[in-house]
Amino acid sequence: MSDRYSRQILFAPIGIDGQRRIEKKHVLIIGLGALGSSISEMLTRAGVGKLTLIDRDYVEESNLQRQQLYTEMDAKEKMPKVVAAKHRLSEINHDVYINAIVGEADILILEQLAPNVDLIIDGTDNFEIRFILNDIAHKYNVPWIFGSCVGSFGSTYTIIPGKTPCLHCLLQKIPMRGQTCDTVGIIAPTVQMVTSYQVAEALKILSESEKALRNTYITFDLWENQYLSIKTSDAIRNMDCPTCGKERTYPFLAFEEQTKFAVLCGRNTVQIRPSTISHLSLGELASQWKQAGYEVKQNPYLVSIQKEEIRLVLFKDGRALIHGTNDPAKARRIYYSLMG
Structure with missing residues (x-):
């Protein structure tokens, strides 16, 4: 040996x-x-x-x-x-x-x-x-x-x-x-x-x-x-x-338990929908992202974050729109990097 x-x-x-x-x-x-x-x-x-x-x-x-x-x-x-x-x-x-x-x-x-x-x-x-x-x-x-x-x-x-x-x-x-x-x-x-x-x-x-x-x-x-x-x-x-x-x-x-990804036609946007409705605390996430130095905007229904040329819009039920790409793999990477 x-x-x-x-x-x-x-x-x-x-x-x-x-x-x-x-x-x-x-x-x-x-x-x-x-x-x-x-x-x-x-x-x-x-x-x-x-x-x-x-x-x-x-x-x-x-x-x-x-x-x-x-x-x-x-x-x-x-x-x-x-x-x-x-x-x-x-x-x-x-x-x-x-x-x-x-x-x-x-x-x-x-x-x-x-x-x-x-x-x-x-x-x-x-x-x-x-x-x-x-x-x-x-x-x-x-x-x-x-x-x-x-x-x-x-x-x-x-x-x-x-x-x-x-x-x-x-x-x-x-x-x-x-x-x-x-x-x-x-x-x-x-x-x-x-x-x-x-x-x-x-x-x-x-x-x-x-x-x-x-x-x-x-x-x-x-x-x-x-x-x-x-x-x-x-x-x-x-x-x-x-x-x-x-x-x-x-x-x-099972398919129904997986996060779903859909490219929105003509919008250069990918929609991400988690398997379960989670009712997120948008205020908590917005505060965390602001502390990390991101540009964040919020209203009672959603929070928007700018990450370089990409904009993520997150809704209270966990659904997200990733604007600026039509590549599901890239959208997934951005989503998980911000959401964990």
Whole structure:
């Protein structure tokens, strides 16, 4: 075996046998932003056999502060993140097979990939995709690792189908912040803290050391020096959960549960309609966006925000109009960057 992994092999919980298992495993990483780029680099250096990377976005200058795989040239050329990542990762370790997919991690492609992977890792920026991942992982009995970060706040949780509460169960008990990096920013150490937890859990799963897996939901705030580890006991798991309960329906894989996107003919506008009516607090969102430096206008029925050449108009029921583009992928990226 190559000397490349000698220090990892010297770590007794992995050893030679664990390293050999890692080299045979296939990991699916959804999102190649801050979390995904860090995760993919650590797993490439650790010698995982195959990585499948999915991301719809391209590299921008604002990414370089925390997304460690990318360069100024990638941003200048607006290189798709998975293409830039594959090039860099192949230079780091040519023995790792990199399957790079430029596009949306939609249900169709996830249904095709999930039966052939050993682990799914979350590097996304919105909860719609995370709930789809949660359903996919349970449908195909694949472990997955949730991760989230914004500002100096991060959280992570390892989900093993049939053994732990799923994300759907968890979020009935633990509230999540509705902030995004575009509204409150982010510092790079937050990213590294989350991904360190995620990759440590990944190595346990890939080396088949499941007994060492953490059974807690971890959340922290690096700036405020706060840390909380919540034990995810069976009390949190809901036996009536449609994702992990006794009678599973996997609701987030159903068409009616997905956010709908429609290009409005002749208006250079994309309409986004969430699956459920949420009755948002427009005042709260307007205040948050103003603090982030955006141009915001509001009346009792809607709030409008200007973001460069794009204007987003958000209604109280969660429906949004993205003016200035007829590209659903671009509209989706803007929507999630502002809404979380």
